Amino acid sequence: xxxxxxxxxxxxxxxxxxxxxxxxxxxxxxxxxxxxxxxxxxxxxxxxxxxxxxxxxxxxxxxxxxxxxxxxxxxxxxxxxxxxxxxxxxxxxxxxxxxxxxxxxxxxxxxxxxxxxxxxxxxxxxxxxxxxxxxxxxxxxxxxxxxxxxxxxxxxxxxxxxxxxxxxxxxxxxxxxxxxxxxxxxxxxxxxxxxxxxxxxxxxxxxxxxxxxxxxxxxxxxxxxxxxxxxxxxxxxxxxxxxxxxxxxxxxxxxxxxxx
Numbered sequence: 431x432x433x434x435x436x437x438x439x440x441x442x443x444x445x446x447x448x449x450x451x452x453x454x455x456x457x458x459x460x461x462x463x464x465x466x467x468x469x470x471x472x473x474x475x476x477x478x479x480x481x482x483x484x485x486x487x488x489x490x491x492x493x494x495x496x497x498x499x500x501x502x503x504x505x506x507x508x509x510x511x512x513x514x515x516x517x518x519x520x521x522x523x524x525x526x527x528x529x530x531x532x533x534x535x536x537x538x539x540x541x542x543x544x545x546x547x548x549x550x551x552x553x554x555x556x557x558x559x560x561x562x563x564x565x566x567x568x569x570x571x572x573x574x575x576x577x578x579x580x581x582x583x584x585x586x587x588x589x590x591x592x593x594x595x596x597x598x599x600x601x602x603x604x605x606x607x608x609x610x611x612x613x614x615x616x617x618x619x620x621x622x623x624x625x626x627x628x629x630x631x632x633x634x635x636x637x638x639x640x641x642x643x644x645x646x647x648x649x650x651x652x653x654x655x656x657x658x659x660x661x662x663x664x665x666x667x668x669x670x671x672x673x674x675x676x677x678x679x680x681x682x683x684x685x686x687x688x689x690x
Contacts, residue, residue, distance in 0.1 A: 433463065434523045437498040440464040444679070445477055445490030447689060449509045449637050451675060453491045456513055456633050458671040458678075461523045468682050510554055513630050526627040545617050549624040553631035561638050564601045568645075606646065606656055609639070613658040620658075621665055628669060636666045640688045 442457060442464055444450045457464050469478050469490065482488035485507045493512050494503040506512045517528050529546035536542030543551075609623075617625035622632050643663035647653055653660045666672060667688075679686040 434461050434520055435463050436520070439496040441467060441494045441496075443467050443469065443481060443484055443490055443492040443494075445469045445481070446471055446683070447687060448477075448490050450491035451679070451688070452509055452633050452637050453493060453512055453516075454675040454678065455636065455669075455672050456516055456527075456630065458674045459524050459527060459628075459633070460516060460520045462516075462520055466678065466682065468679070508558075509634060510558060513634060514554070517630055527630045527633075529624055529627070529629060546624045546629075549612075549617075550629050550631045553623055554634055557631075557634045557638060561605050561635075564598060564605065565638055565642065568598055568602065602642075602646070606642070606659060609662075610656045610659045613662055621662065623662075632666060636672065637688075639663050640667060644689050 440457070440462055442450065442453055444454055444466060446469070454466070469481060472478055477489055479488060481490060481492065484494065485492045485505055487507065489507070491507070491509055491512060493506040493516075495506070496503045506515055521527060529550050530544060531547045532538070532542045533544055612623055613620055616623060620626065622628050623635060624631055639659070640663050643660060647656060647660045647663065676686050
């Protein structure tokens, strides 16, 4: 791997079944050297308290960067912020991860941005702002349905089913339909959400899209309803950088799961 670190020591704090795998993939795409520290979830599915020693919120992903001449490490949290910072400072190894911003001759003008860039900017925020909340609510709803003692489950199951039918299902289906349409209209025919090249927005999308493919798109009828999205989920998993990230975890942890 090329030495693109600019003298920096980078550490990723990775948690199983979490958004942190996107950052591991990005580090591979940027051809960076890094230290990997992995953590298991507790019995209650929450992150272990050791992560609070790194960042006050005690969540993952977190990245620390020890830069030459710096008296203390830089601590980065939140997937989107981490992705943007790493691309800003180490993106020369893979410049296509951030699409070129302006149409030639319209640099700096309002409305002069290329479609690829506007999609990139949008999806970097859409993932956590619009898509992930509904998937997390689905996970919480499943816990409400299945966790109580068996003699209470008929009641919690009824409540969970009502939440699904009245709120969750239609919002998740709306987002899946939206993504299917975005892939259908991607510049140059895709196959990625911003066009022909893999971008950091695809890496951001990978966690919810791949997780959803294992829950929602595993049914043949759903695959037929969202064929481009199903193909996109597989395309992401087939990327060399993604495979390298999976292999890295398998070497350390013995196995890897892309589920939530």
